[in-house]
Amino acid sequence: MASESAAQPGKLALDTPVGVIRDLLGKYQKTGDAYWRAVALFGVLFALGIIGFIMRLSDGVSDKAVWGYYAAMFAFILTTAQAAPMVAIATRLTKAHWRRPISRAAELWTIVGLFNLILFIPLLWVLPSLEDGRRSLWFFGNVDDIPIYSPHIWATLALVFLVIAGLMMLWVSCLPDLATIRDNSSGWRQRWAKRLAFQWRGTSAQWNMQHHRLGILGAFYFMMLVFVHFLISVDFLMALVPGWIDALFPATHAANALQAGAATMLLTLFFLRQFGGYKDYITLDQMWLLGKILFALSLLWFWFWFSSFIILWYGKRPNEQAVLELLMIGPYLPVFMAAFILNFLVPLFTMIWNPLRKSLWGPPLIATSVIIGTFFDRIRLYVATYTVPGIGDPAVDKHGALAMDAITKANLPDLADIFIIVGVIGGSILVFLLATRIIPSVSIWEQRELLLYKVHKPFHRTEVMVLGKRD
Amino acid sequence: MQDHIQIDHKDINRDLLSGVLGTPSWWLGAVVFLTLVFLAGIGAFGYMLNKGIGVTGLNRPIMWGFFMTNFVFWIGISHAGIMISAILRLTQAEWRRPITRAAEVMTVFSLMAALMAAPLVHVGRPWRAALWVFPYDFARGVWPNIRSPFIWDPSAVMTYLTASSLFVFVALLPDLAVIRDRATGKWAPKIYSALCMGWRGTPRQWKLQALAGILLSALVLPVFVSVHSIVSWDFAVNIGVEGWHSTIFAPYFIIGAIHSGVSAVAMLMAVMVWLWKLDKYIRPDHFDAIGRLLIVVATTWFFFFFLEWVFALYTLEGPELALRELQVFQWPYIFLFILFLMTAYFIPVPLWLFKKVRRSIPLMFFTTVLVNVGMWLERFLIIIPGMARKTPLTFDWGTYHPSLVEILMVASTFAWVALGMLLFSKVFPLIPIFDIKEGMVFRDEVKIGRRTIPASIRE
Numbered sequence: 001m002a003s004e005s006a007a008q009p010g011k012l013a014l015d016t017p018v019g020v021i022r023d024l025l026g027k028y029q030k031t032g033d034a035y036w037r038a039v040a041l042f043g044v045l046f047a048l049g050i051i052g053f054i055m056r057l058s059d060g061v062s063d064k065a066v067w068g069y070y071a072a073m074f075a076f077i078l079t080t081a082q083a084a085p086m087v088a089i090a091t092r093l094t095k096a097h098w099r100r101p102i103s104r105a106a107e108l109w110t111i112v113g114l115f116n117l118i119l120f121i122p123l124l125w126v127l128p129s130l131e132d133g134r135r136s137l138w139f140f141g142n143v144d145d146i147p148i149y150s151p152h153i154w155a156t157l158a159l160v161f162l163v164i165a166g167l168m169m170l171w172v173s174c175l176p177d178l179a180t181i182r183d184n185s186s187g188w189r190q191r192w193a194k195r196l197a198f199q200w201r202g203t204s205a206q207w208n209m210q211h212h213r214l215g216i217l218g219a220f221y222f223m224m225l226v227f228v229h230f231l232i233s234v235d236f237l238m239a240l241v242p243g244w245i246d247a248l249f250p251a252t253h254a255a256n257a258l259q260a261g262a263a264t265m266l267l268t269l270f271f272l273r274q275f276g277g278y279k280d281y282i283t284l285d286q287m288w289l290l291g292k293i294l295f296a297l298s299l300l301w302f303w304f305w306f307s308s309f310i311i312l313w314y315g316k317r318p319n320e321q322a323v324l325e326l327l328m329i330g331p332y333l334p335v336f337m338a339a340f341i342l343n344f345l346v347p348l349f350t351m352i353w354n355p356l357r358k359s360l361w362g363p364p365l366i367a368t369s370v371i372i373g374t375f376f377d378r379i380r381l382y383v384a385t386y387t388v389p390g391i392g393d394p395a396v397d398k399h400g401a402l403a404m405d406a407i408t409k410a411n412l413p414d415l416a417d418i419f420i421i422v423g424v425i426g427g428s429i430l431v432f433l434l435a436t437r438i439i440p441s442v443s444i445w446e447q448r449e450l451l452l453y454k455v456h457k458p459f460h461r462t463e464v465m466v467l468g469k470r471d
Numbered sequence: 472m473q474d475h476i477q478i479d480h481k482d483i484n485r486d487l488l489s490g491v492l493g494t495p496s497w498w499l500g501a502v503v504f505l506t507l508v509f510l511a512g513i514g515a516f517g518y519m520l521n522k523g524i525g526v527t528g529l530n531r532p533i534m535w536g537f538f539m540t541n542f543v544f545w546i547g548i549s550h551a552g553i554m555i556s557a558i559l560r561l562t563q564a565e566w567r568r569p570i571t572r573a574a575e576v577m578t579v580f581s582l583m584a585a586l587m588a589a590p591l592v593h594v595g596r597p598w599r600a601a602l603w604v605f606p607y608d609f610a611r612g613v614w615p616n617i618r619s620p621f622i623w624d625p626s627a628v629m630t631y632l633t634a635s636s637l638f639v640f641v642a643l644l645p646d647l648a649v650i651r652d653r654a655t656g657k658w659a660p661k662i663y664s665a666l667c668m669g670w671r672g673t674p675r676q677w678k679l680q681a682l683a684g685i686l687l688s689a690l691v692l693p694v695f696v697s698v699h700s701i702v703s704w705d706f707a708v709n710i711g712v713e714g715w716h717s718t719i720f721a722p723y724f725i726i727g728a729i730h731s732g733v734s735a736v737a738m739l740m741a742v743m744v745w746l747w748k749l750d751k752y753i754r755p756d757h758f759d760a761i762g763r764l765l766i767v768v769a770t771t772w773f774f775f776f777f778l779e780w781v782f783a784l785y786t787l788e789g790p791e792l793a794l795r796e797l798q799v800f801q802w803p804y805i806f807l808f809i810l811f812l813m814t815a816y817f818i819p820v821p822l823w824l825f826k827k828v829r830r831s832i833p834l835m836f837f838t839t840v841l842v843n844v845g846m847w848l849e850r851f852l853i854i855i856p857g858m859a860r861k862t863p864l865t866f867d868w869g870t871y872h873p874s875l876v877e878i879l880m881v882a883s884t885f886a887w888v889a890l891g892m893l894l895f896s897k898v899f900p901l902i903p904i905f906d907i908k909e910g911m912v913f914r915d916e917v918k919i920g921r922r923t924i925p926a927s928i929r930e
Contacts, residue, residue: 245785247717247783248778251775251778303722307718307721308718311704311716312718317710453924464928465929466927467926467927470924
């Protein structure tokens with residue numbers, strides 16, 4: 001499905017490659033007051049986050065309970081911003097034309113991965129080593145010669161590879177646009193684009209290579225995303241709770257990310273359309289189709305949650321009951337209920353209606369619900385887990401421990417936590433906003449390519465759109 | 472889809488109705504052979520009823536064997552119809568058109584095969600099942616235990632069977648009208664006339680039929696997910712057998728079912744090309760598309776398999792580790808385990824990475840047969856070793872050897888599905904005629920520079 005407006009009367013300029021280049025370059029080069037006001041706002045929030053981080057650091061890293069909110073925010077960005085590029089990857093691999101106006105915005109979120117990588121560093125000090133005795137993916141105690149910092153090493157490597165894959169994908173995707181900027185602008189943008197465009201001339205060989213590299217990098221990004229979720233959800237979460245054994249949980253963690261990534265993109269598209277000036281490109285088609293995907297992923301959220309819950313609940317083993325008590329029905333029940341309602345019930349009972357899915361405001365509102373629900377979900381998982389005593393204390397826990405002794409009461413955020421929460425969210429959006437000034441938010445080459453694939457033809461007594469599909 | 476073949480509507484009618492209005496030369500022989508195999512299974516079942524369940528290889532502690540493996544296998548195969556038809560229909564994938572009908576029909580017959588292989592068969596006196604339901608003995612205050620798989624499974628499977636049959640029927644309506652207009656003889660026109668429910672192809676009827684298709688696609692998907700989830704929970708809620716009590720079972724079973732089901736559809740496509748000569752409709756492009764889908768499905772399945780194993784080891788619990796040791800290192804499971812992994816993933820998936828393999832009908836047939844061998848073994852390896860291991864407070868342990876009775880009954884379910892498909896093909900077209908015609912109307916071309924690429928009309 002393509003941008004409708006290109007075919008509307010009065011928008012003829014967008015029906016030609018030159019018109020598309022002029023229009024999108026104009027939007028990219030023009031920076032309004034609203035943009036700078038938003039940058040200032042999120043800059044202030046980010047500064048608050050730095051203050052909160054310094055306050056948190058003053059508590060030291062030995063008590064992991066106080067770092068629960070920090071870990072939750074790292075996981076929140078991993079689940080939302082770093083999963084948003086999947087919208088571009090999945091739609092590009094399936095050759096869906098409706099992706100064209102939105103793929104670049106999705107790829108731009110990969111830059112936020114760099115910000116999250118920096119956020120991850122303090123968690124390496126907070127996480128107990130295997131020496132302290134606990135379960136791990138790396139089976140410490142059963143296999144000799146396993147480094148005691150295996151979880152730290154592998155998770156860091158995986159996260160670094162994820163970020164590199166994301167940035168590479170963004171760069172390869174931008175190459176034709178960088179060449180366009182190089183040839184059609186002046187000043188710092190031209191100098192910068194000239195360096196990064198790497199002699200792009202648009203030869204057949206270059207286009208073929210770009211096409212293949214995008215496919216490979218996209219597949220690699222997806223695999224790394226799943227792998228990072230696997231490592232983080234086990235070694236930085238599940239392993240901290242004695243007796244928490246849930247084989248499905250890594251997949252659930254990753255599936256939540258796909259849902260939250262789609263929601264992040266819906267909200268991004270809404271803002272780009274309403275405030276970024278991209279109404280001619282981002283249409284109801286994109287909202288509708290991405291809304292359908294969000295709806296399906298919200299159903300998946302329930303299925304994955306229920307599949308775990310029914311087994312733990314039915315089994316009635318002490319360790320399983322304790323885990324349910326900790327994460328769902330105990331002190332974090334209100335947070336869990338909020339996540340359940342916002343992530344599943346709200347999308348289910350709203351997105352089921354086609355008129356709402358086809359509206360401009362419906363999908364972004366539901367996406368907001370999902371993002372807030374994901375925020376609560378990460379809070380109940382990470383904050384609750386980080387307050388569990390024992391792990392890291394050799395006197396209390398050895399990996400033979402089958403269940404938690406007692407459930408501690410809910411850990412409410414203090415001022416430092418609140419600053420960290422707003423700072424991480426503000427910082428991520430700030431990074432994204434700054435990235436839109438360096439790289440066009442809508443892919444110029446993909447819009448131009450669409451003009452080649454799309455023709456209008458008479459069909460009986462009407463006119464229809466015919467869309468071609470490449471190999 | 473790079474093939475761009477336009478076929479005249481008359482030719483479509485002639486080609487796709489050739490099996491209905493005529494009889495292929497091989498058809499009768501195949502039907503007779505399959506009927507004999509099926510009857511052999513029925514005979515074995517009768518023998519088991521007469522002699523008792525002792526004629527099977529089932530014995531303490533392994534009370535679930537071939538029957539249950541076969542039940543899970545056929546439930547898995549039945550997922551293909553909905554997977555291919557509903558999901559691809561909702562996503563408007565053009566390549567679905569020639570394969571939806573056969574996949575949907577396979578769902579129906581596979582579900583019947585699952586019911587034949589279902590737990591009822593080996594409870595000892597299956598006729599008593601009727602007495603549990605009708606007439607129900609309210610006076611004694613005995614109520615069905617809703618926590619029992621005996622309630623979950625039949626409810627889920629029967630709902631799925633009803634929904635799938637409805638799905639097939641709605642999609643058949645326009646084709647039934649085509650056959651009605653061409654059928655000869657005394658009864659056939661009357662029967663088709665009744666079945667097609669007055670279909671005249673008015674705009675309103677088309678609109679309703681399309682709407683019903685979309686609605687059924689959307690509604691049947693949760694049913695499809697629930698069926699195999701429930702089958703998996705038959706095992707997973709049990710804490711008494713090592714290897715079963717795992718949260719991952721529902722998604723793992725579903726993705727495994729899709730893996731084997733989509734492979735079965737690819738097998739079926741090859742058979743349709745070879746036996747019914749439908750190569751004008753099922754093109755190498757279709758095999759290419761289903762091959763790509765299979766790479767994704769198989770790799771996702773492998774990820775879940777990996778998770779299941781990692782978390783079995785992650786528990787660091789002695790009995791769980793001992794079970795895994797039994798599954799991987801002890802005879803005969805070691806042989807079955809290696810065979811399972813090679814056939815379900817390590818041989819087919821690397822081959823599918825090559826376009827030449829994906830576009831080769833014999834190779835696709837061969838690799839998808841391998842997948843189904845592997846997936847049958849997967850179910851066997853989930854069910855049997857857990858029960859075979861010595862556990863506290865049990866006084867019997869040992870391995871399992873299927874008897875001839877069980878082998879014949881398993882063979883009869885395969886014969887039943889194949890026979891059902893053959894009989895169906897004699898009265899209804901295996902490829903939806905209206906869908907193919909619609910595809911031809913939507914098909915177009917776009918010229919880019921000196922190249923012409925296939926395109927389709929979008930509403």
